Structure formats: C-alpha cells, structure tokens
Amino acid sequence: MMSTSGCLALHDCMLFGSSRAGHSSDGCSWFFDKFLHRYIDLFLLSILMALLLRFIFQILFGCVAQYTIMPAFGAIISKALGLSPALAVGLILLGCCPGGTASNVVTLIALGDVPLSIVMTACTTLAAVFVTPLLTKTLAGAYVPVDSVKLSISTLQVVVAPLLLGSFLQKVFPAFVKVVTPFAPLLAVLASSLLASSVFSENLVRLQQSMASASNGSDLGFKNILSGELGLVVLSVILLHFAGFFVGYISSAIGGFREQQRRSISIEVGMQNSSLGVVLATSHFTSPLVALPCAISAVIMNIMGSTLGFIWRYMDPSDGVRSDRDISK
Helix, strand or coil, X not given: CCCHHHHHHHHHHHHHHHHHHCCCCCCCHHHHHHHHHHHHHHHHHHHHHHHHHHHHHHHHHHHHXXXXXXXXXXXXXXXXXXXXXXXXXXXXXXXHCCECCHHHHHHHHCCCCHHHHHHHHHHHHHHHHHHHHHHHHXXXXXXXXXXXXXXXXXXXXXXXXXXXXXXXXXXXXXXXXXXXXXXXXXXXXXXXXXHHHHHHHHHHHHHHHHHHHCCCCCCCCHHHHXXXXXXXXXXXXXXXXXXXXXXXXXXXXXXXXXXXXXXXXXXXXHXXXXXXHHHHHHHHCCCHHHHHHHHHHHHHHHHHHHHHHHHHHCCCCCCCCCCHHHHHC
C-alpha cells in the first residue's frame, strides 16, 4: 500500500505532467528539454575531452621519445664505434635535432597517423630552440666546448625565420603562395640535397688534400676517413636511424598505442632534421667533419624512411580489425 504522502506526491507529478502536456504533445517533453539534452552535451564533452587528452598524451610521448632515444643512441653509438671527437659531436648533434618534415610524407606513405606526425614535428621543432642546445652541450661537451646560448640563437633563427616568412607571404601574397605551394616539397628536397652535397663535397676536398700531404698526428684523422673512418660514419648514421625507427616503434607499442600511432611515432623519432644539424655544425664548430654525419644522414635517412614507409604501406594498420573490404569478401 502507498502512503498518503506518496499518493499526494504522485498526484502532484501527474498534475504537473498534465499541465506540461497542455503546452506540448508529449507529457514528458519537459524532462527531455531540461535534463536529457544537458546530459547528452555533457556526455559528448566528456568524450571530446578524453580524445583531446589522449591526443595530447600521444604528442608528449612522441616528443619525449624524440629527445631521449636519438640523443642517447647518438652518444652510445659514437662511443661504441670509437669515432673521432669531431665525428662523435656530429653524430650526437644529429641525434639532438628535432624531427624532419620528410617524416610527414613518409607517415602518409606508411598509412600512419598523419595529423599526429605533423603536430609532433611542429612541437619538436619549436622545442629544439631550447632542447637541442641543452642536450648537445650535455652529451657532446665532453668532446669539444659547446656554446649552448649561441646554438639556441642559431636554432631560433633557423626554425622561426621560415615560419614568420611563410606567414608573411601567406598574408600578403596569397595568390603567389597558392601557385608555389604544390612545388614546395620538391623545392625543400632540392634545397636539403644541395646543402648536404655542399657539406659532403667540402669535406671530401679537405680529406683528399690531407691524404696528399700525409700529415700525421691529426686528431681529426683526415687521412683515414676515405679508407676506414668514413665507413664508420656511414655505419653509425645507419645504426642511429635504425635505433630511432625500432625503439620508437617498440616503446609506442609498450605505451599501448594503436598501429597507426606506432608507425607515426617510429617514423618521427627515426627521421631527423639533418639540415638544421648541418647549419648548426658549420656555424658553431671549427672542424668541417662535425657536419659530415648530418650531411650523410640526409641521404641515408630518406632511403631508410622511404623503404620502411613502402613496406608498411602493404601491411594492414588496423590492429587486427577487419576492413570493409575484408568483410565484403
């Protein structure tokens, strides 16, 4: 049996619902208007926040991986292979550079998470103004003196100046930018190739001159580069990029990321902004050999990254979830 107060409460609710029904065809519309819509908005907002936090975690994970895996392996590999001080500094500097823009194209080829790759490249590039000089001074300071302040200023100029110039051109000459944009990737590749080729050719001339003079006691070991140490430099660059690709993928898999994110993080960690390394090496170090690992990396990195991208392109990135094509079969 229902109590008297319960009956009165039920009666009041029925009267309220009936009065609402007089203004609407549905007697319960007042409930939906007041509560259900707000609940749905709150539910969608919570989902959006969860996705945003997840994306932020992916970005932070990738940035931390970028600036821990590559610098650490740069120092380890240079020590293990017994590189000369100048080449060791060059390899460490390469490892401390941010991710390169070519990683975005390779991620697209590999069917990875392209938006994540682009944001990671932007974040690591901006962070390079402070992180790259600090890591270089910490890891390479044992070989040669490193002025982190001047490195930071040069990195700021190399990183920020193109962004400001691009924004200015986009705002003032939008028609020109629209015409040039399709050719921008090709121009970037050509510029990087010319920069790397000039550094490599400059070093080859110095090496040949040093071999001809047969000078002894040089700490740089010029006369041994073409025969043996050049092979060590190439090997060290290959090992560094391989470590970036492999450890970047394994660490992201341990972190619980999906296959597309694993590929993006692996490619982003493994591919460096070697052009920035060349500029910093030629501007702040007396030995031309410091720029050699970065120059060699411009070639080796793109070959390794493109090969990995095309291999992944023919592998399903859906984490075992069947695609619509598979279901239709």
